[in-house]
Amino acid sequence: MASFQIRFLLRNGIAALCAVSLCAPPALAQSVLRDAETEAFFDEISRPIVAASGLDPANVDIVLINDKSVNAFVAGGQTVYIHSGLINTASTANEVQGVIAHELGHIEGGHVIRYGDGMKAASGISIASLVLAAAAIAAGAAEAGMAIMQAGQRAAIGKFLAFSRVQESVADASGARYLSKAGITGRGSVNFFKKLQNHEFRLGIPQEDSYDRTHPLSGERITVLEDTYKADPAWEAPINPKWESDFQRIKAKLQGYIADPNATLRDYPETNTSVAGHYARAYAWHKAAYPDKALNEANILVSRNPDDPYFLELQGQILLESGRPKDALASLRRAVDLTSNQPLIAAIFGHALIATEDKNNLTEAERVLRSAVAKDNNNPFAWYQLGVVYEANGDTPRAALASAERYLMEGAPQLALPNAATAMAGLPEYSHDWIRAQDIKLVAEAEVAKLEKKRR
Numbered sequence: 001m002a003s004f005q006i007r008f009l010l011r012n013g014i015a016a017l018c019a020v021s022l023c024a025p026p027a028l029a030q031s032v033l034r035d036a037e038t039e040a041f042f043d044e045i046s047r048p049i050v051a052a053s054g055l056d057p058a059n060v061d062i063v064l065i066n067d068k069s070v071n072a073f074v075a076g077g078q079t080v081y082i083h084s085g086l087i088n089t090a091s092t093a094n095e096v097q098g099v100i101a102h103e104l105g106h107i108e109g110g111h112v113i114r115y116g117d118g119m120k121a122a123s124g125i126s127i128a129s130l131v132l133a134a135a136a137i138a139a140g141a142a143e144a145g146m147a148i149m150q151a152g153q154r155a156a157i158g159k160f161l162a163f164s165r166v167q168e169s170v171a172d173a174s175g176a177r178y179l180s181k182a183g184i185t186g187r188g189s190v191n192f193f194k195k196l197q198n199h200e201f202r203l204g205i206p207q208e209d210s211y212d213r214t215h216p217l218s219g220e221r222i223t224v225l226e227d228t229y230k231a232d233p234a235w236e237a238p239i240n241p242k243w244e245s246d247f248q249r250i251k252a253k254l255q256g257y258i259a260d261p262n263a264t265l266r267d268y269p270e271t272n273t274s275v276a277g278h279y280a281r282a283y284a285w286h287k288a289a290y291p292d293k294a295l296n297e298a299n300i301l302v303s304r305n306p307d308d309p310y311f312l313e314l315q316g317q318i319l320l321e322s323g324r325p326k327d328a329l330a331s332l333r334r335a336v337d338l339t340s341n342q343p344l345i346a347a348i349f350g351h352a353l354i355a356t357e358d359k360n361n362l363t364e365a366e367r368v369l370r371s372a373v374a375k376d377n378n379n380p381f382a383w384y385q386l387g388v389v390y391e392a393n394g395d396t397p398r399a400a401l402a403s404a405e406r407y408l409m410e411g412a413p414q415l416a417l418p419n420a421a422t423a424m425a426g427l428p429e430y431s432h433d434w435i436r437a438q439d440i441k442l443v444a445e446a447e448v449a450k451l452e453k454k455r456r
Contacts, residue, residue, distance in 0.1 A: 031065070031066040032063055032064065032065060032066070033064045033065070033066050033084065033254075033257075033258075034064075034344060034379070035064075035253070035344070036309075036310065036313065036339065036342050036344040036345050037249070037250065037253070037310040037313075038064060038250050038253075038254070039062075039344075040342075041093075041243075041246050041247070041250050042062035042064075042082075042100075043057070043062070044243070044246075045093050045096065045097055045100070045240075045243050045247075046060065046062055046080075046097070046100050048182040048183075048184065049097060049100055049101050049104060049178050049179065049182050049184065050104060051182070052177075052178040052179070052180075052181035052182040053101075053104045053105075053107075053108050053174070053178045054108065055078060055104065055107065055108065059078050060078045060079070060080070060104070060107075061078070061079045061080070062079075062080050062082060062100065063079055063080070063081050063082070064082055064084060064087070064254075065081050065082065065083050065084065066084050066258060067083040067084060067085060068083070068084065068085040068088070069083055069085045070083065070085045070086050070089045070195075070196070070199065071083040071085065071086060072086055072099050072100075072102075072103055073103070074103050074106045074107055078107055080100055080103040080104065080107070082096070082099065082100075084254060084258055086099065087250070087251055087254055088251065088254070088255065089195060090192060090195075090247075090251075091191070092188055092191075092239065092244055092247060093188075093239075093240070093243040093244050093246065093247035094184070094185060094187060094188030094189075094191075094239050094243075094244070095188035095189070095191055095192040095195075096188070096247070097179070097184060097188055097189075098175065098179070098186065098188045098189025098190075098191075098192050098193075099189075099192060101174075101175030101176070101178045101179050101189065102171050102172060102174075102175040102189070103171070103175075104174070104175065104178060105170065105171030105172070105173070105174030105175045105178070106171045108174060168221075169221075169224075172221055172224065172225060173228070175189065176189070176225060176228045176229060176232070179229075179232075179234060180232045180233075180234050182234075183234050183237055184234060184237060185229075185234055185235055185236070185237045185238075185239065186225065186228070186229030186232065186234065186235060187229070187235065188239075189225060189229065190222060190225055190226055190229060193221050193222045193225065194222060197219055197222065245275075248274070248275075248276040249275055249276055249279055249310075251276070252268060252275075252276035252277070252279040252280035253279045253280065253283055255267065255268075255280055255283075256268075256279065256280040256281070256282065256283025256284045256287070257283050257287070259284075261284040261285070261287050261288040264280050264281070264283070264284035265281065265284050267280070268280035268281055268284075275301065275304070278297045278298075278300050278301050279297075279301065279314075281293075281294075281297045282294050282295075282297035282298045282301070282314060282318070285297065286318055286321070291318060291321075291322035294318050294322075295315070295318050295319065295322070298311065298314045298315040298318050299315065301314065301315075302315050302331075307338060309334070309335040309338040309339045309342070309345065310335070312331045312332070312334050312335040312338070313331070313332065313335040313345050313348065315328075315331045316328040316329075316330075316331030316332035316335060316348070316349075316352065317332070317348055319331065320332070320348070320351070320352045320355060325352045325353075325355035325356045326356050326358075328352045329349075329352055329353065329356070332345070332348060332349040332352050333349060335349070336349050336368070341368075341371050341372070341375065343371075343372040343373070343375040343376035343379060343382065344372075344376070344379065346368050346369070346371060346372040346375075346382075347369065347372045347379055347381050347382035347385060349368055350365045350368045350369040350372065350382070350385050350386070350389075351381075351385050353365035353368065354385060354388055354389060354392075359392070362389055362392055362393060365385070365389050366386070366389045366390075366393070369382055369385050369386040369389060370386065372386075373386060373405075377405075378409060379409075380405075380406040380409045380410050383402045383403075383405045383406040383409070384402070384403075384406050386402045387399045387400075387402030387403050387406065390402060396422070396426060397422065397423045397425070397426030397427045397433075398423070398427075398433060400419040400420070400422035400423040400426070400437075401419070401420070401423035401427070401433055401436065401437050401440075403415075403416075403419040404416045404417075404419035404420040404423060404437060404440045404441075404444070405440065407419060408440055408443065408444060408447075413443070413444040413445075413447035413448050413451070414444075414448055414451070416440055416443075416444040417441060417444040417445060417448060420437045420438070420440040420441035420444060421437075421441060423437035424437045424438060424441065
């Protein structure tokens, strides 16, 4: 599908109930949506907040997850994961900034690391209650023993939930501090919590007590945050019109990519001649296999702004995926030039060069793809395309190395392992590529061993 590329994220965690969250909901695997424009947008709107938090913007990533639930989380490191459902629910870029600020509060506070402290405290209560219950049962007081056990388990759960709520409150306060320091209004943060509160109302969640919840009730958070934000000079700060305009583009293209085409065309009818409208319909028509209609929408966007790299990227990829790779080259080459070889766009351009089946294009394809993986090593699609180039050029060892890179990223160490071994067998010993193949082999062997251990 045009522009967006998908990879899979393996993760585990604790469920969060439709709210910005410290931990990830349980899942075997979820897809990460990668799009050059979306990633540039996240970087731009988060940069001043990250700087205000004291973290280095170069080390913080905002990652989009294909999940319709309204959620965001951190799971270690300096990465904020945002669900597509949250983007769909948010009305403004400022609301998304509020969420990012909150999640940065978890990162700065080291809450993922301290998560074990909460579990340890809860476990201590639970173990103590089990000991007391066993003693009571041994003394012949079975009913009393069961009551002690149940009370202990309840106390343990309450202890952990209280720990979690405190961390959420701290992240709220930290997020407010970052927005203030960055000179960004907290109106979006308050508005988004009001959206969460409305969701709680629809679910019939009691609003009197947050005792049984991992998060404070949204109403409680709104009360505290409104008092904090309204006292802040940044409360009256104007919103950034570029960020808000860009957000509508991002939101439209995301809906066009993941939603049913009929739903997209209903929300963005042809009477909507905005950039967002054309964007959404281009994706919807392309997804519904109407390439001419999709290309028409993309052409309108390019005619409005011939130097917008993301319009050119969309135009080129529709042509490519419609079986017209030669026609796609000019648009994609221009998009690559305008973005200084943005790696995701470069990977698509490299694919188009290969798809022409013109051997004269392989040299340029190799150069473009090698640059793409050098700038962004975490792109399985680019590694796959680079492997195709190597194989076409008869360079089997490097083709195997590219495949090993790809399979390791995709969580398939059992496939990465033989490819790494093939690469090592054909590459000069102790060369840069040979050492990289050896590293992959060692990592893949360890991962395969873990998988085999789990199966036992």
